[in-house]
Amino acid sequence: MAKYYIYHDPTRCIGCLACEISCMDWKELPYGEANCRIFRFGPEAVFGEPDLTFMYTSCFHCEKPLCVEACPSGALAKREGDGIVVFREDLCIGCRACITACPWGIPQWNENAGKIHKCDYCADRIDQGLKPACVTRCPVDALKFVPVEEASQLKRMRWLRDTFGRQVAPAAKY
Amino acid sequence: MGEKRTVYSICGMCSVRCPIMVEVEGDRVRWISGNPHDAGMGTALCAKGIAGRALLDDTERPLSPLIRDGERGSGKWRTVSWDEALDYVAEKLKAIIDQYGGRAVLLSDRGGPFGEYRKAFLKAIGSPNYCNHDVTCAVSVNHAALSLFGFGRKTLNYDYKNAKHIVLYGRNILESIKIKTTKAVINALDRGAKLTYIDPRYSVTASKATRWWRIRPGTDYALNLALMHIIIKEGLYDKAFVSRWVHGFEHLAKFVEQYTPEWAEEETGIPAQEMYLFCREIAQDAPHVIFHPGWMRARYKQAFWESRTTYLLNVLLGAIEVPGGLFFMKGPKDAGKKGLNSIGENLPKVEEKRADGAGWKYPYINKGPGLLHRAFEAIKTGDPYPIKAYIVHRHDPLTGLPDPEAQVEIFKNLDLLVVVDVNWSETAKYADVILPECTYLERSDLIANQKGLKPGFRIRTAAIEPRYDTKPGWWIYIQLAKRLGKGEHFPYETIEDLWEKQLEGTGITVAQIQEKGFITLTDKPIWYDRMNDLPFKTESGKIEIINKKWEDAGIPCLKPYESPEKPPKGKFRLLFGRCAWQTHGMWMNNPALHPYLKENVLWINKKVAEEMGLKDGDKVIVSNGGYKKEMRIFATELIHPEAVFMLHGFGRTVPQQTRAYNRGVADQRLEVGLLDVYDPAGGANALCECFIEVKPAK
Numbered sequence: 071m072a073k074y075y076i077y078h079d080p081t082r083c084i085g086c087l088a089c090e091i092s093c094m095d096w097k098e099l100p101y102g103e104a105n106c107r108i109f110r111f112g113p114e115a116v117f118g119e120p121d122l123t124f125m126y127t128s129c130f131h132c133e134k135p136l137c138v139e140a141c142p143s144g145a146l147a148k149r150e151g152d153g154i155v156v157f158r159e160d161l162c163i164g165c166r167a168c169i170t171a172c173p174w175g176i177p178q179w180n181e182n183a184g185k186i187h188k189c190d191y192c193a194d195r196i197d198q199g200l201k202p203a204c205v206t207r208c209p210v211d212a213l214k215f216v217p218v219e220e221a222s223q224l225k226r227m228r229w230l231r232d233t234f235g236r237q238v239a240p241a242a243k244y
Numbered sequence: 245m246g247e248k249r250t251v252y253s254i255c256g257m258c259s260v261r262c263p264i265m266v267e268v269e270g271d272r273v274r275w276i277s278g279n280p281h282d283a284g285m286g287t288a289l290c291a292k293g294i295a296g297r298a299l300l301d302d303t304e305r306p307l308s309p310l311i312r313d314g315e316r317g318s319g320k321w322r323t324v325s326w327d328e329a330l331d332y333v334a335e336k337l338k339a340i341i342d343q344y345g346g347r348a349v350l351l352s353d354r355g356g357p358f359g360e361y362r363k364a365f366l367k368a369i370g371s372p373n374y375c376n377h378d379v380t381c382a383v384s385v386n387h388a389a390l391s392l393f394g395f396g397r398k399t400l401n402y403d404y405k406n407a408k409h410i411v412l413y414g415r416n417i418l419e420s421i422k423i424k425t426t427k428a429v430i431n432a433l434d435r436g437a438k439l440t441y442i443d444p445r446y447s448v449t450a451s452k453a454t455r456w457w458r459i460r461p462g463t464d465y466a467l468n469l470a471l472m473h474i475i476i477k478e479g480l481y482d483k484a485f486v487s488r489w490v491h492g493f494e495h496l497a498k499f500v501e502q503y504t505p506e507w508a509e510e511e512t513g514i515p516a517q518e519m520y521l522f523c524r525e526i527a528q529d530a531p532h533v534i535f536h537p538g539w540m541r542a543r544y545k546q547a548f549w550e551s552r553t554t555y556l557l558n559v560l561l562g563a564i565e566v567p568g569g570l571f572f573m574k575g576p577k578d579a580g581k582k583g584l585n586s587i588g589e590n591l592p593k594v595e596e597k598r599a600d601g602a603g604w605k606y607p608y609i610n611k612g613p614g615l616l617h618r619a620f621e622a623i624k625t626g627d628p629y630p631i632k633a634y635i636v637h638r639h640d641p642l643t644g645l646p647d648p649e650a651q652v653e654i655f656k657n658l659d660l661l662v663v664v665d666v667n668w669s670e671t672a673k674y675a676d677v678i679l680p681e682c683t684y685l686e687r688s689d690l691i692a693n694q695k696g697l698k699p700g701f702r703i704r705t706a707a708i709e710p711r712y713d714t715k716p717g718w719w720i721y722i723q724l725a726k727r728l729g730k731g732e733h734f735p736y737e738t739i740e741d742l743w744e745k746q747l748e749g750t751g752i753t754v755a756q757i758q759e760k761g762f763i764t765l766t767d768k769p770i771w772y773d774r775m776n777d778l779p780f781k782t783e784s785g786k787i788e789i790i791n792k793k794w795e796d797a798g799i800p801c802l803k804p805y806e807s808p809e810k811p812p813k814g815k816f817r818l819l820f821g822r823c824a825w826q827t828h829g830m831w832m833n834n835p836a837l838h839p840y841l842k843e844n845v846l847w848i849n850k851k852v853a854e855e856m857g858l859k860d861g862d863k864v865i866v867s868n869g870g871y872k873k874e875m876r877i878f879a880t881e882l883i884h885p886e887a888v889f890m891l892h893g894f895g896r897t898v899p900q901q902t903r904a905y906n907r908g909v910a911d912q913r914l915e916v917g918l919l920d921v922y923d924p925a926g927g928a929n930a931l932c933e934c935f936i937e938v939k940p941a942k
Contacts (some may be wrong), residue, residue, distance in 0.1 A: 082430050084418045084448050087823035087840055094836065096275070101298070113446050113882050119883050119935040122451035181795025207277050209288040209423045209428045235436065 073153045074191055075218040076106075076205060077225070078126035081232055083212035085110055089204035096192065096203035105129070105189035105206050110161045116147040126213065127219045128204070129176045129189040137188070140171035145185075149193070155192045161182060191215070246270015252279050254692075254704040256666075256684025257292040258827040259354050260422040263761055264293065266685065266707040273297055273685055273707055275475045281760040284405075284424040291825035291837065293423075298836035299683055300711065304901050305667050306680040308713035316661070317652070317674045319899060326715065326723075333677050334727035336660045337369070340632045341728070346370025347596045348630055350619050352377065355636035357692035358704065358717075361734075361742075362637055364588035365721040368730040372594045373631065375614040380644045383613060384926025385538045388551035390610060391791040391801060391925075392559070394781030399573055401696065402536065404428035406568035408529035409438045413554060414466050414543075415536045417829025418449040420822045438529070440522065444468065444819060445847060445889050446882035456520070461817050461932065462808030463512040465546045468553035469805060470508030470519055473500040475560050480527035483564030488775055490559060491782070492789035499802040511807060513884070530561035532568030545933060549803050549924030559787055565774040572772055573695035574778070576750075579765040584691060584701065584746045589733050599631055608793040608925070615927045617645065617919055624654045633660040636727070637717065638681065642670035643829045643893060646915030646931055649870070664720060667830065668898045681717050682710035688739040690718065691746045691754075694762055695768035701752065702762035718742065724911045794928020799925045808933075815935040816848070816888040818868075818910040832904035843908035847889035848938065853879040856940060863941040866909060868934070869916030872907045874941050888938060 091236035097105065105212070106128035113122040131148075135155045138146045145161035146168060148154075161184040168177040169186065192202040198204065200222040205213040214224065230238045251266045255276075263279035265287070268335050277287040303395030314320030324332075340348050346369040353359055355376035366374050378386065381395060389397040404410060405428045431828055433439055433452060441453035442464065450456040461466060475481050476497050505516035526533055535557040541547045563569030576583040596605050600618035603611040605628075619642075623631045634655070642648040648670065653659055655674060663675040666683050681687070689704040702902055706716075723733045736742050743754045757763045772778055782788045790801050811817055822828065823841065831837050846864060858864065860879040865872055866888075873895065883889055894908025914936050921930045 082434065084421075084426070084430070084452075086419075086421065087291045088289065088294060088824075090835060091294045091825070091840075092289070094298055095294050101836050113451065113880060115881050119454065120446050120450065122446070142716065194509060206287045206292060207288050207289045209421065211286075211288070211425050212430075231434075237436070 075216055075221040076128060077214045077216055077221045079212045079228060080123050081228060082210050083124040084210055086209060088207055088209050089213060092203045092207040099187055102181060105187060129155060136171040137168035137177055140167040143230040154191050154193050156193055157188050159185055162186060251705050251707040253707060255293045259356060263424050268707050268880055271708050279761050288423050290421055290423060292330050292827055292831060295834050295836040296685055298834055300685060302835055303321045304833055306678045310678040312676045329677055329679060330723050330727060333662055334724055337633055338728060340659055341369060343629050344632050348632040350631050351635040352616055355641050358689040360587055360690055361718045364591060365725055365773055367591045368725050368733045369728060370594055372596045372598045373619060375616040375619055377639050377644055378613040379616045379927060379929050380542045381540050384547035384923045384928035385541050385551045385928040388548050388555055391552060391794055392555055392787050394934060401573050402534045403568050403571055404432050406532060407432050407437055407534050408532040408568055409526050411440045411535040413538060415539055416447045416449045416821060416923055418452060419447055419824045421824050441822045444884035444887045457514045458884055460513045462544045464550040466508045466511040466760055466805055469500050470504035470505045471523060471557060472622060473503050474505060474520055474523040476500060480523055481560040485562035491784040491786035496789045507758050531563045531566045533561050533563050534569060542928035543932040545923050545930045547923040547928050565772050566780060574699045574770045575695050576765055578701055578770050579699050581765045582750045584693060585748050587742055587745055589731055589735060599628060609927050610796055617922060617929055620654050623657050634658050634664045636671050637664045640669035640671050643912060646912050646918035646929060648912060650919050664717060670897060673898050679720050680714040682714035686710040687716040691743055698764040698766050700762055700764035701757055703757045705758055727815050734903060794925060811935045815937055817932060818914055818934045818936045819887050819889040819932055820892040823891055827894060832893055832896055833901035838903045844891040844894045845876045847878050847883045849883050849885040850879040850881045852885050853877060858940055865939045865941050866936055868891050868914040868936040871913040875909045
């Protein structure tokens with residue numbers, strides 16, 4: 071079974087917050103508290119050149135998820151097959167150990183529930199053949215939900231295209 | 245939980261009105277996304293559109309009819325039934341109509357495809373005074389188009405998807421987003437199209453541009469004159485297209501001779517050399533190029549000429565009715581099909597002159613959207629006749645038009661101020677009666693035309709029943725018409741009755757449109773023969789460099805350039821704009837959007853800030869006239885030193901909106917005295933003809 075990745079393309083991203091609000095809305099999280107977060111660098115002049123770049127961050131669904139190791143109640147677990155690090159709110163005791171354990175700052179506090187929340191790639195949607203909420207509603211297709219092997223290829227092609235300003239394809243593809 | 249349904253409808257969170265898919269479980273909206281049946285849209289939806297669900301839950305809005313129970317603006321309200329509210333409004337209107345005639349009633353809204361019933365209502369009561377919000381939007385662009393082509397701006401649309409070079413003058417297309425447009429632009433850029441972005445400030449759109457020109461504010465016209473100078477002098481224009489379709493080209497060629505790039509460099513701050521390179525580059529991509537004539541161009545007194553010359557750059561490069569350029573919007577007739585029927589039965593023709601002077605005092609001004617600021621002048625002076633009732637339909641002049649203090653003063657001459665809205669607006673605060681409309685998710689509207697290469701119809705269908713005591717707009721006006729003895733013109737009870745009337749004889753059923761939310765009347769895109777058969781509506785049937793309507797009124801179509809004033813020391817030209825997750829101050833209080841934008845900041849040039857002893861994040865006092873407020877600065881080299889910039893829509897004064905109340909600075913309150921400052925040829929308010937004081941906060 072494929073392991074997934076949410077690939078973010080900063081060349082397309084316009085930092086419009088639709089991904090965050092989409093997540094918050096679908097997951098019914100407290101207002102302003104999405105699982106995914108969009109950050110910006112700039113606007114600023116970098117070596118005299120104006121620049122503004124957006125960066126999407128969410129759970130990487132690690133092979134060895136430290137949050138799962140830290141969780142004492144089994145609320146966090148790595149799913150068989152697709153490896154999604156899923157979260158069961160009913161089992162969460164609100165100890166926050168995962169917040170300390172995760173090196174990426176992914177688990178967040180849900181003040182409405184008194185528990186944590188984190189991205190599970192919208193596993194309920196995936197199981198119905200849909201895509202995560204953030205990817206589904208991205209207005210400019212800057213987010214792609216792909217098998218993780220594809221993510222590296224997309225990233226390589228992106229920098230090649232940005233660097234050379236031309237369309238690019240894998241050499242074997244005609 | 246409950247029965248699951250999917251409803252294809254039309255978003256209502258901003259005036260773009262994107263096609264949406266709404267998933268409902270029982271009486272609950274569970275999910276809203278773009279309508280995937282529309283290929284250009286897919287399931288995409290912007291932050292505002294997604295926050296439509298939060299709007300349903302938001303109780304800080306008028307949830308039942310309210311009648312004022314104290315002085316205007318006192319904030320004291322009496323909750324009443326619909327019958328009482330409608331009787332009250334009808335009685336007041338009747339008294340006004342009896343004394344002053346139907347013409348004493350003014351209505352303004354934000355335009356759009358669903359408003360036919362509002363115009364029909366005015367006709368039924370004998371008023372010519374319909375205005376939309378366009379004086380603070382695209383009215384000058386519209387007149388620029390009318391003066392060249394004989395038709396308004398909406399007849400031409402832009403084929404971004406196939407464009408090779410897109411040129412935008414402050415049209416912040418990646419932040420003031422229309423999803424299908426924004427996506428098409430990003431796709432074009434990804435394909436290698438170029439984007440030239442002209443703005444005194446570095447926006448998200450600038451960040452994706454191949455070329456950003458930090459132009460001196462208010463000098464777009466100078467730039468365009470110089471670009472045309474180069475294009476004509478170097479023979480880069482499309483000679484076949486120009487000789488076939490342009491009437492009076494020689495006047496243009498002669499006129500731009502004096503406006504050299506070297507002269508424009510002084511004026512705009514853009515190096516002449518870059519202008520030459522740009523022209524040679526874009527000529528190679530012609531005719532698949534788009535110079536956007538402007539959307540919200542209500543900024544400078546020269547707006548008409550800025551926009552007109554922008555259109556002309558498209559014309560010179562032959563970018564008309566061509567893939568990757570501008571194309572004619574086609575209607576049902578072009579597809580050989582019957583269009584929608586009007587809903588008003590035997591409506592009398594209103595012969596009365598408009599109070600704002602459109603069509604007579606200003607014969608070159610289009611009577612359709614009118615000039616709201618001139619209608620306000622009529623309220624103030626009673627000239628040409630008294631306006632005593634003002635119905636404000638989902639429009640907020642106290643936020644959208646400049647100088648709300650002056651407006652409130654003018655409204656004192658009204659015997660009746662009615663607001664119909666989904667939300668609290670600044671104007672609603674001063675209303676005598678608030679008639680709350682249900683949200684777009686709870687409301688079906690009239691079937692709308694969908695013009696384009698493949699014309700058709702589209703429909704907004706209610707996803708759920710109204711949750712509170714709110715009603716759809718069409719129902720409200722039909723009820724009022726009936727109470728005023730004009731029911732004969734509106735023999736309808738339900739939206740189905742209206743739809744039936746609209747579709748009569750078209751051979752199309754409501755169910756067919758609802759199946760996907762829209763229906764197209766042709767499979768193949770319709771293109772006109774661009775060298776033989778373009779329907780320009782001017783006297784000559786061509787694109788007119790000199791238009792008689794304007795010239796006869798003493799307004800030169802080729803107006804000599806006037807340099808905008810430079811701000812005196814300590815003062816700055818106030819620019820304003822939007823971000824992708826707010827709409828003109830409409831949803832500042834939306835619970836899902838509010839956490840992302842609580843207050844606005846002031847963009848100011850870094851060097852200028854340093855000279856004032858300020859650094860990024862410091863607080864300043866901004867002031868003009870009697871309005872003064874504190875805000876933080878964002879100090880950056882990425883804004884022109886003459887200008888400061890802030891996001892629009894802040895500083896709300898409606899206490900019911902507890903989240904947004906008094907947060908941030910209201911740019912329109914700084915625009916003191918600007919109600920009467922407007923582009924004389926196009927009619928738009930000149931909102932950026934405004935200098936404000938900025939001082940460090942102690």
